[in-house]
Amino acid sequence: MKDSVKHIAVLVSAGRHPVSGEPRHCHNDSLALALGLNLASKVQVLHAGTPSNPALQDYFALGATQIDVVPNSDDIIESLAAQLTDANLILTGTRAESGEDSGLLPYLLAAKLNVPIVADALEIKANREQLEVLQFLPKGRRRRVLVSLPAVVAVHPSAAEALHFVHARKNLGNINTLHASNTKMQTIIDDSKQADSKQWRAKPARKPIKLIAQTAQTGHERLMAAISNKAKGGTVVNEGNNVEKAQVILRYLREHQLIEF
Amino acid sequence: MTTRINPHRLVQASPADLKHPSNNIKRIVLSTAQIAVEAHPAKWLRTPSKPKSRVLVIAHSDRGALDDHALQTIAAAAILADAETAVLALILGELNDDLSSAAADEVMILPALDFQIFQPDIELASVLAIIELLKPKHIFLPDNLIGDGDLGRRLAALKKLSVATHVLEIDVQHVASAQSGGCVLAQSNLPEVILLAPNAVDAELPFTAKATRIDAPTINHAASPYQAHYQDMGLQTSAAEDIALEDADFIVSAGNGVQNLATLASLASSLNAAVGASRVVVDDGKFPRDKQIGATGKTVTASTYMAIGISGAVQHLQGIKDCRHVIAINKDASAPIVKRANLSVIGDAEAVMQALMIEIEKAKEVVA
Ligand SMILES: Cc1cc2nc3c(=O)[nH]c(=O)nc-3n(C[C@H](O)[C@H](O)[C@H](O)COP(=O)(O)OP(=O)(O)OC[C@H]3O[C@@H](n4cnc5c(N)ncnc54)[C@H](O)[C@@H]3O)c2cc1C
Ligand SMILES: Nc1ncnc2c1ncn2[C@@H]1O[C@H](COP(=O)(O)O)[C@@H](O)[C@H]1O
Numbered sequence: 001m002k003d004s005v006k007h008i009a010v011l012v013s014a015g016r017h018p019v020s021g022e023p024r025h026c027h028n029d030s031l032a033l034a035l036g037l038n039l040a041s042k043v044q045v046l047h048a049g050t051p052s053n054p055a056l057q058d059y060f061a062l063g064a065t066q067i068d069v070v071p072n073s074d075d076i077i078e079s080l081a082a083q084l085t086d087a088n089l090i091l092t093g094t095r096a097e098s099g100e101d102s103g104l105l106p107y108l109l110a111a112k113l114n115v116p117i118v119a120d121a122l123e124i125k126a127n128r129e130q131l132e133v134l135q136f137l138p139k140g141r142r143r144r145v146l147v148s149l150p151a152v153v154a155v156h157p158s159a160a161e162a163l164h165f166v167h168a169r170k171n172l173g174n175i176n177t178l179h180a181s182n183t184k185m186q187t188i189i190d191d192s193k194q195a196d197s198k199q200w201r202a203k204p205a206r207k208p209i210k211l212i213a214q215t216a217q218t219g220h221e222r223l224m225a226a227i228s229n230k231a232k233g234g235t236v237v238n239e240g241n242n243v244e245k246a247q248v249i250l251r252y253l254r255e256h257q258l259i260e261f
Numbered sequence: 262m263t264t265r266i267n268p269h270r271l272v273q274a275s276p277a278d279l280k281h282p283s284n285n286i287k288r289i290v291l292s293t294a295q296i297a298v299e300a301h302p303a304k305w306l307r308t309p310s311k312p313k314s315r316v317l318v319i320a321h322s323d324r325g326a327l328d329d330h331a332l333q334t335i336a337a338a339a340i341l342a343d344a345e346t347a348v349l350a351l352i353l354g355e356l357n358d359d360l361s362s363a364a365a366d367e368v369m370i371l372p373a374l375d376f377q378i379f380q381p382d383i384e385l386a387s388v389l390a391i392i393e394l395l396k397p398k399h400i401f402l403p404d405n406l407i408g409d410g411d412l413g414r415r416l417a418a419l420k421k422l423s424v425a426t427h428v429l430e431i432d433v434q435h436v437a438s439a440q441s442g443g444c445v446l447a448q449s450n451l452p453e454v455i456l457l458a459p460n461a462v463d464a465e466l467p468f469t470a471k472a473t474r475i476d477a478p479t480i481n482h483a484a485s486p487y488q489a490h491y492q493d494m495g496l497q498t499s500a501a502e503d504i505a506l507e508d509a510d511f512i513v514s515a516g517n518g519v520q521n522l523a524t525l526a527s528l529a530s531s532l533n534a535a536v537g538a539s540r541v542v543v544d545d546g547k548f549p550r551d552k553q554i555g556a557t558g559k560t561v562t563a564s565t566y567m568a569i570g571i572s573g574a575v576q577h578l579q580g581i582k583d584c585r586h587v588i589a590i591n592k593d594a595s596a597p598i599v600k601r602a603n604l605s606v607i608g609d610a611e612a613v614m615q616a617l618m619i620e621i622e623k624a625k626e627v628v629a
Contacts, residue, residue, distance in 0.1 A: 016442045016444075097441070100440050101439070102424075102425075102438075103410075103414065104418065104424065107415055107417070111419050116490040118491070120406060135379070136406065137496070138406050138508065139504075139508060139509065139510035139564070140501070140504035140509060140510060141497070142496070142497050143377075143496050144493075144495060145491060145493055146492035148489075148490045199425075199449045199452065201447065202447050203445065204444075204445065205444055205445060205446045206446055208430035209430050209432075210430075211337055212465075213339075213463065213466045233600045234603035234604050236605045236607065237605065237606045238594060242608060242613050243619075243620070245606045245608050248604070248606060249588060249604065249613075249617055250617065252604045253588075257325060258586060259532065261621075261624050261625045261627075
């Protein structure tokens with residue numbers, strides 16, 4: 001049912017082109033916007049950052065009419081949460097393409113606002129107080145989850161939402177700069193320990209080094225390991241007729257619970 | 262008097278000879294069976310006898326087993342743990358495997374917390390109770406989509422713990438993950454919660470551990486205030502043909518040795534498996550390009566990969582390196598796929614497939 005959820009907020013971050021690095025919309029967040037616009041004719045689009053960021057314009061092309069921007073602050077969770085106290089549904093992407101890209105923001109926000117969170121949403125249906133979320137699980141599995149509102153829902157990148165990018169809309173939207181609110185919100189969690197954003201030291205991208213256990217081997221052992229065929233190989237069934245061979249396969253599948261019959 | 266060694270004596274090199282300190286002759290003999298045993302020296306036991314502290318690894322199991330990603334996460338904790346730190350593996354869901362070769366010193370199992378059921382707050386309450394009790398220095402989880410990535414983020418957000426997600430690189434001093442859309446590899450000191458990306462760690466270890474089962478503490482579910490906000494409406498599995506190969510859990514794959522592709526297709530459907538193919542078969546035009554598995558095709562991560570009439574060229578094996586169970590049907594026992602496969606059946610593809618389909622029908626009838 002369209003418009004059954006009152007106040008929907010979509011959180012959008014600034015993306016970048018994976019090759020050129022050009023600023024653009026973040027694909028993940030665009031899917032969240034599309035799902036939001038499916039549920040309601042009007043959604044609040046919220047961004048924490050610089051109002052003049054050209055990446056924001058892409059969201060106008062994707063259907064936003066206004067973007068509320070909370071200026072950068074030390075604690076963007078704090079400043080976003082302050083704007084979202086009466087939102088019924090907060091939609092986010094799963095992972096940003098700028099900043100820490102940790103996929104933590106939706107969780108931190110939910111903890112701050114003291115509301116439930118469901119991640120990896122592919123589809124969303126709303127019915128009054130509740131939201132029905134189709135959740136992505138690997139290996140072709142999907143799960144339906146009902147969650148009560150207000151809630152945070154993070155949208156999975158493979159949500160099958162078609163994005164309608166209309167270039168003509170790009171300059172029609174309105175950027176509305178909000179003022180960071182000074183009032184600290186009451187939360188159940190003590191704020192004494194700040195989630196530490198100064199924890200990271202940025203280094204240029206390179207191939208990560210894999211952690212490998214140090215083996216205290218002798219030179220001889222290392223040589224043997226290097227020249228002997230490491231591949232263990234499993235069971236080899238040479239004997240028997242075809243029925244017996246088929247039974248071996250079936251037994252293997254059952255033993256490892258790879259089939260259900 | 263010095264003992265002289267007769268240079269013309271008959272030498273029988275045994276592993277003991279090679280190791281014996283009084284034997285100062287070192288020679289490398291590659292062909293004897295005894296030496297081949299030496300190539301895989303017995304693993305040493307890591308488990309500290311009186312651990313002063315613990316690190317916790319949390320992972321969901323799937324059908325009673327841990328996937329490679331979870332095993333890599335336990336391995337990371339075991340490699341980084343010092344001689345006085347025990348690695349406790351907390352497994353959510355049933356576990357049939359022994360975790361000693363995965364190098365878990367202690368294993369705690371909560372079978373009710375199966376990944377298929379959405380109960381994040383009960384999981385969180387259970388984990389918090391265990392953390393409270395054991396006070397681990399670090400908490401490791403595989404950053405996956407079967408609930409561990411979600412649980413780790415909930416935990417860190419609720420308890421305001423320092424955390425690193427999508428960790429691509431880890432050692433005793435630091436973790437690193439890709440940030441800013443991949444143009445930065447950011448580093449930090451080891452945080453309290455570490456969510457490891459797949460393949461950041463080699464799970465092959467030179468040591469084992471005791472894997473002592475320990476009982477879980479009683480858990481107060483009243484401490485999960487949000488659980489009432491969630492209601493699980495059940496899991497659904499899409500038909501295999503609707504799933505992209507990369508996402509499929511069971512793949513039956515056709516190679517040049519398959520005479521009759523129709524047989525293979527019906528075998529796949531009786532196993533509810535997706536169908537893939539080697540490059541030769543795709544090049545022959547028998548399958549579209551998007552079915553090709555391998556270096557120049559798709560990389561798949563299915564739990565079960567059945568390679569039928571596939572020789573197992575390196576380019577093909579590259580595409581299935583993350584498959585847990587590889588079953589080969591091949592008429593040639595010396596085909597490279599046999600070395601990779603967990604189970605190889607040597608025989609004619611068509612005949613074995615036909616027999617297998619009959620056995621599957623029988624098995625399904627018994628269950629029904
Ligand atoms: C740059 C490059 C990239 C490549 N990329 C890929 C790739 O992405 N994917 C890929 O698959 N290949 C790739 N290849 C090709 C690869 O090297 C092999 O040629 C190909 O994988 C072989 O396919 P196959 O095993 O089906 O066929 P074959 O090598 O012909 O093997 C057929 C197998 O079937 C067995 N067999 C025959 N008859 C029967 C029977 N009646 N019953 C049972 N078994 C039987 C044989 O013993 C043999 O082992 C690439 C090659 C190059 C050079
Ligand atoms: N600066 C921001 N402003 C608004 N929303 C954001 C911002 N950064 C991240 N988000 C949202 O949080 C999600 C996860 O981001 P992250 O935790 O940074 O990976 C993104 O997909 C966005 O929906």
